[in-house]
Amino acid sequence: MNDxxxxxxxxQEGMRVLEKRVTVSRRAFLKGSGxxxxxxxxxxxxxLMLPARDALAAELTHLGAAIGKTLxxxxxxxxxxxxxxxxxxxxxxxxxxxxxxxxxxxxxxxRDGVAQLDAMAKASFNTPYADVGTETQxxxxxxxxxxxxxxxxxKGDMVTGFYNNKAVWPLFGExxxxxxxGGYINRGFDDIDWLPKA
Amino acid sequence: xxxxFSKDDNSVVVIIGSGAGGGTLADELxxxxxxxxxxxxxxHHTQEDFENDEWAMFAKISWLxxxxxxxxxxxxxxxxxLPAWIVKGVGGSTMHWSGLALRFMAHEFKTRSTYGHVPGAxxxxxxxxxxxxxxxxxxAERKMGVAGTKASGLPPMPPNNHYRVIEHGAxxxxxxxxxxxxxxxxxxxxxxxxCQQIGYCMQGCKIGAKWSTLYSEIPRxxxxxxxxxxxxxxxLRIEHDKSGKATGVxxxxxxxxxxxxxxxxxxxxxxxxxxxxxxxxxxxxxxPNGLANSSGQVGRNYMNHTTAAALTIxxxxxxxxxxxxxxxxxSDEVPNNPDRGFLGGYHLEGLALHLxxxxxxMKPGGWGREVSSALEKFDHMSCVWVCGEDLAQEENSITLxxxxxxxxxxxxxxxxxxxxxxxxxxxxxxxxxxxKLSEAVGATRVIDMPPYPASHNMGTNRMSEKARDGVVNKWxxxxxxxxxxxxxGSQFTSSGAANPTLTIVALAIRQAEYIAGAMKRREL
Numbered sequence: 046m047n048d049x050x051x052x053x054x055x056x057q058e059g060m061r062v063l064e065k066r067v068t069v070s071r072r073a074f075l076k077g078s079g080x081x082x083x084x085x086x087x088x089x090x091x092x093l094m095l096p097a098r099d100a101l102a103a104e105l106t107h108l109g110a111a112i113g114k115t116l117x118x119x120x121x122x123x124x125x126x127x128x129x130x131x132x133x134x135x136x137x138x139x140x141x142x143x144x145x146x147x148x149x150x151x152x153x154x155x156r157d158g159v160a161q162l163d164a165m166a167k168a169s170f171n172t173p174y175a176d177v178g179t180e181t182q183x184x185x186x187x188x189x190x191x192x193x194x195x196x197x198x199x200k201g202d203m204v205t206g207f208y209n210n211k212a213v214w215p216l217f218g219e220x221x222x223x224x225x226x227g228g229y230i231n232r233g234f235d236d237i238d239w240l241p242k243a
Numbered sequence: 244x245x246x247x248f249s250k251d252d253n254s255v256v257v258i259i260g261s262g263a264g265g266g267t268l269a270d271e272l273x274x275x276x277x278x279x280x281x282x283x284x285x286x287h288h289t290q291e292d293f294e295n296d297e298w299a300m301f302a303k304i305s306w307l308x309x310x311x312x313x314x315x316x317x318x319x320x321x322x323x324x325l326p327a328w329i330v331k332g333v334g335g336s337t338m339h340w341s342g343l344a345l346r347f348m349a350h351e352f353k354t355r356s357t358y359g360h361v362p363g364a365x366x367x368x369x370x371x372x373x374x375x376x377x378x379x380x381x382x383a384e385r386k387m388g389v390a391g392t393k394a395s396g397l398p399p400m401p402p403n404n405h406y407r408v409i410e411h412g413a414x415x416x417x418x419x420x421x422x423x424x425x426x427x428x429x430x431x432x433x434x435x436x437x438c439q440q441i442g443y444c445m446q447g448c449k450i451g452a453k454w455s456t457l458y459s460e461i462p463r464x465x466x467x468x469x470x471x472x473x474x475x476x477x478x479l480r481i482e483h484d485k486s487g488k489a490t491g492v493x494x495x496x497x498x499x500x501x502x503x504x505x506x507x508x509x510x511x512x513x514x515x516x517x518x519x520x521x522x523x524x525x526x527x528x529x530x531p532n533g534l535a536n537s538s539g540q541v542g543r544n545y546m547n548h549t550t551a552a553a554l555t556i557x558x559x560x561x562x563x564x565x566x567x568x569x570x571x572x573x574s575d576e577v578p579n580n581p582d583r584g585f586l587g588g589y590h591l592e593g594l595a596l597h598l599x600x601x602x603x604x605m606k607p608g609g610w611g612r613e614v615s616s617a618l619e620k621f622d623h624m625s626c627v628w629v630c631g632e633d634l635a636q637e638e639n640s641i642t643l644x645x646x647x648x649x650x651x652x653x654x655x656x657x658x659x660x661x662x663x664x665x666x667x668x669x670x671x672x673x674x675x676x677x678x679k680l681s682e683a684v685g686a687t688r689v690i691d692m693p694p695y696p697a698s699h700n701m702g703t704n705r706m707s708e709k710a711r712d713g714v715v716n717k718w719x720x721x722x723x724x725x726x727x728x729x730x731x732g733s734q735f736t737s738s739g740a741a742n743p744t745l746t747i748v749a750l751a752i753r754q755a756e757y758i759a760g761a762m763k764r765r766e767l
Contacts, residue, residue: 124615184611191610200610208602208618209298218562218622219598222295224449228439229403234566237404239559240411240684 101135105142108155111173113138115159116199118175122183123200124207126216133213137206151198158195162186245465245472248280253505255280256758257492258512259478259521262335263747264731265512266456266464267386271755273469277762280471280504281461282494284513285332287474290458293447297599300446304338306331308649310516314639315661317693321607326658327547328696329514333474334457336514336698337744338447341594342425342454343569344389345741346380349373350579351587351632354737357579358586364634364663365544369736370708370717379749387426387454387748388433398429403440403566408557408625408684409593410571415683416676420574426454426745427567433459442595444568476502479651480525481509481534481727489534489727495651508758508767512730512751515545515700519641519733520656522704522714535704535721535729540713542642544635544702545658546738549589549666551629551674552692554596554605555681556620563595563625570595570625576676577740585668588740589631591677596626604695617690625681629673630699633738634663641703670694699743701735718757719750726767730754 102113113135120134145152159174165186166174177183190196207213214221223229248255256272258265261283269279285306294300305328312318312326330336350357352369360366384394391399400423402410413421427438427448438452451458464470475497482491482503491505511518519542523533533541563570570593577588596604598621606614639661643654678689707713710722719734721727730751732743739746761767 123610124618125612126615126619128619204603205298205599209599214598217598217618218560219564220562221597223443223565224295224439224441228441229565230438230440232565233562234403234440235401235407237407237559237561240407 098131101131104135104139107142107146108152112155112159113142114175115162115173116141116155118183119162119187119199120203120207122180122187123203125180129213129216133210133216134207136210136212137203140206154195154198158190158193158199161195162190165189246278246468246470248278248471250502250504252278253491254278254507255505256508256510257282257504257506258510258730259492260284260335260512260514260517260731261333261456261461261472262330262512262514262731263337263340263456263744264751265510266334266337266460267748267751268510268512268730268755269464269470270456270460271752272759273464273467275755275759276469277759278469279464280473280506281464282476282478282492282504283333283335283472283474284477284517285330285335285474287333287472288338288447288457290447290449290451293449295441295443295446295449297443297446297597300443304330304332304447309647309655311644311655311657312660313657314659318660318696321693322696325696326660327516327700328698329516329700332457333461333472334455337455338457339445339698340455340744341569341592341742342427342444342567343572343592343742344384344387344424344426344745345422345572345574345590347373347376347739347741347746348577351737351739351741352376354587354632361586361634361665363636364665365637366634367705367707367712367736370706376746376749376753379753380745382752383745383748384424386459386752387745388428388435389424389426389745390429391424395432397432399423400425400427400429400438400567403570404561405563405566405570405593405595405625408561409573409627409680412680412684413571413573413591416679418573418575418680420577422572422574423569425567425569428452435459438567440566442564442566442568443597477651478513478521479653481511481521482525483527483529483534483724485529487529487724489724499651508726508728508762510728510730510754510758511704514731515703515733516641516656516658518729518731519703520643520653523641523643524653530723535714535723535727537723538707538711538713540705540707542640542703543637544705545639545641545660545700546633546635546702546735547660547697548699548738548740549629549631549633549662549669550694550697551670552604552695553627553674553677553681554601554617554690554692555625555627555677555684555686556617556688556690557623557625557681558685558687560622561625562622563593564597568595569593573680576673583668583672585665585672586634587632587665587669589629589669589673590740591673591680592628592630592742594626594628601626605690605692607693617688620688627677629670629677630740630742631666631669631673632740633701634665635702635705635737636661636663699732699738701732701738701743704729704733705736706734707736719754720757728754728758
């Protein structure tokens with residue numbers, strides 16, 4: 046618990062308020078994300094030598110790191126949550142790699158879409174999309190393609206790929222499945238404490 | 244003690260569908276010694292299959308066979324192949340329903356008399372009154388265990404955070420009629436446990452505290468030795484003899500093999516899209532426009548409630564999903580008061596969403612900080628669903644696609660819906676009132692959502708006094724074919740402002756009494 050939470054009326058009254066800040070230590074990361082179980086992609090030794098974002102993008106072995114990085118930045122721009130680390134966005138992007146390997150139409154949609162976005166970025170800002178300096182500049186490019194099939198595909202998939210990822214739920218205060226914990230009958234279904242007394 | 248009936252046994256009542264209508268009818272008929280065969284299109288899920296997971300359960304139990312949204316409503320863009328959010332499986336949509344068990348008001352049975360002629364609408368009085376249905380509402384509330392009702396004797400559902408925040412705002416802006424009649428046990432009842440405030444009620448109640456025919460009416464009917472349940476049995480057509488009497492139904496099993504089950508009486512309870520679709524698909528040389536369709540009203544007058552939804556960001560945490568899914572329900576706006584600029588009324592229903600559905604429904608197609616900044620406050624959110632009267636219009640309909648066929652070779656249904664101007668005015672009023680209510684609590688932001696696919700489908704085989712105005716009489720018996728009944732929400736003449744399940748159950752109890760009596764008297 047940090048000081049802000051201790052000072053909040055909710056915390057004083059005992060209402061459970063979840064920590065929703067970016068957590069940096071490995072221990073806190075694992076605790077906050079629930080990612081202690083198997084199935085998490087681990088970084089290669091080589092990957093650790095690269096900046097974090099490049100290392101994540103390099104996980105796309107089929108589509109390649111450059112496309113991975115573009116999709117990652119694009120995903121962040123579509124549903125920006127400053128407090129949430131790249132890794133969670135990458136978890137929504139990463140399935141494209143295997144799918145694109147099996148689905149040539151999808152691979153083409155992504156490759157062509159990224160190429161177009163990069164071409165627009167170079168024309169306007171002299172740099173690929175992922176390196177365009179400000180969010181405002183990148184959004185000006187996304188607005189130009191938002192009705193196209195590529196943008197619609199990425200955005201549509203993000204709705205479930207990102208928000209339906211159980212690992213991000215704690216960062217939003219979504220506590221997930223409760224029946225195995227006995228529901229909330231003894232765990233705060235009626236613990237609201239900030240309403241004036243009736 | 245499940246029974247098996249021969250397919251040539253023409254003494255049975257065949258019930259098509261096992262949801263609120265069909266499941267209740269099976270229970271009530273077998274209780275009176277009538278033999279029934281229940282044909283259910285979907286699988287037989289059990290509580291083992293239920294997960295506290297919105298998308299997983301959506302994929303598992305929804306009716307996802309292709310349908311087409313048409314007409315002037317926004318679903319043609321936002322949900323082009325999901326006009327309605329209902330269930331395919333034993334128990335039907337009682338697996339998914341929110342549990343809110345509201346009665347119609349008296350005037351909602353007499354809309355034509357109350358509203359007068361409404362231009363552009365096809366409004367009609369029901370052939371029954373509130374007083375005629377009231378005793379059956381009582382039985383339904385007792386059967387279903389509706390918390391806080393005299394009939395059930397069960398205590399009210401204890402308020403959760405979401406209830407409290409809505410109730411507080413409602414009282415501050417002067418609302419007084421704040422209710423929560425929900426069919427979930429507040430103490431062990433009818434062999435089912437008490438609600439543990441788990442949430443995820445619309446994903447199938449994991450412990451069976453919320454009423455569903457899946458684990459109350461259907462097993463009870465089976466125990467009598469008078470019922471056989473055949474899941475994964477999709478009825479393709481209803482057969483009739485030369486005199487026009489229904490003789491049986493043709494259905495496909497899970498492997499696609501076709502069977503003919505003979506019947507003394509056929510009851511259709513496949514929900515307001517499938518029921519008229521089946522009658523239309525049963526067209527014959529004797530009935531070229533479909534069964535029971537001499538009025539031309541089969542598939543017409545499709546109503547799904549005038550709905551809207553909004554998410555409110557409150558000044559403090561709410562965790563709206565903790566506890567029963569239905570929070571406070573404001574009924575003050577239900578009475579008919581044309582001074583508001585529209586006919587009929589609506590409920591403001593607190594209805595919790597989890598993060599995945601909040602993200603999906605809040606602004607379909609939306610993106611950017613407008614969306615993400617709101618979702619960052621998910622734990623502070625409350626959520627309303629406006630449930631208001633939808634006026635019958637003939638053009639709002641279920642029709643058959645001219646060329647596209649389903650896996651059984653049958654034309655797929657087209658669901659056509661266009662708002663009446665009354666709907667738009669009501670929706671605006673409801674959202675404005677919710678905003679006031681939210682601001683009274685200190686809300687910092689209210690996000691109006693477009694209506695998401697409704698689970699309430701009504702009116703496509705409506706009841707009418709005269710055969711020319713509708714499809715069934717006051718017993719749900721088709722005007723044209725004596726031994727053919729409609730037993731689901733498609734009987735509704737008006738939609739009212741109430742969630743339909745309680746009324747479907749009350750009508751099914753009443754219909755069972757009629758059918759059993761008529762069979763004894765040899766009228767059927």
